[in-house]
Amino acid sequence: MFGFLRSRKPSSAxxxxxxxxxxxxxERGSGGGSDPDFLASLQRDILEVVRRHIEIDRDAVEIKLERSDDLSSLEINIDMPGAKARTPG
Amino acid sequence: MFGFLRSRKPSSAxxxxxxxxxxxxxERGSGGGSDPDFLASLQRDILEVVRRHIEIDRDAVEIKLERSDDLSSLEINIDMPGAKARTPG
Structure with a gap:
């Protein structure tokens, strides 16, 4: 499953x-049901969680959302050039 | 990129x-540096965030962690059989 990250074209720098x-x-299955904006709100909260752990620049975050009938997917790519670990808390 | 979810074997039910x-x-790159348990602590926080949005059973969560020299990956699979949307807050 490592391929999905490896497959990005590396830029020289x-x-x-x-x-x-x-x-x-x-995957919503046949029932549909849950909030169509579920992933979008998860995305916001997950980025908040990541920011608690590492310092990230807003410009270093790239987000792609795809939707089909019964499946939504969201890809968040974060470059961590000068990533410093934060102490939790 | 939908393949990674589709590729799971569907169980009949x-x-x-x-x-x-x-x-x-x-991907840690050549510098190494950041906390090796970074993904493990992210995982805990992300599951907390997901629980804020939907009710999930602890038994319905399956987690796989893989590590190589410069890349760690974590896969979280959540079955949401009776998922009810939670109102945030």
């Missing part, structure tokens, strides 16, 4: 940098 | 159910 990729996939 | 899959990949 970024190959040695730290990166975090988060993929969310929500 | 689960095909119509709602599912959420979260993949985290952390």
């Amino acid at each position: 970024q190959t040695a940098k730290e990166r975090l990729q988060i993929l969310l996939a929500h | 689960q095909t119509a159910k709602e599912r959420l899959q979260i993949l985290l990949a952390h």
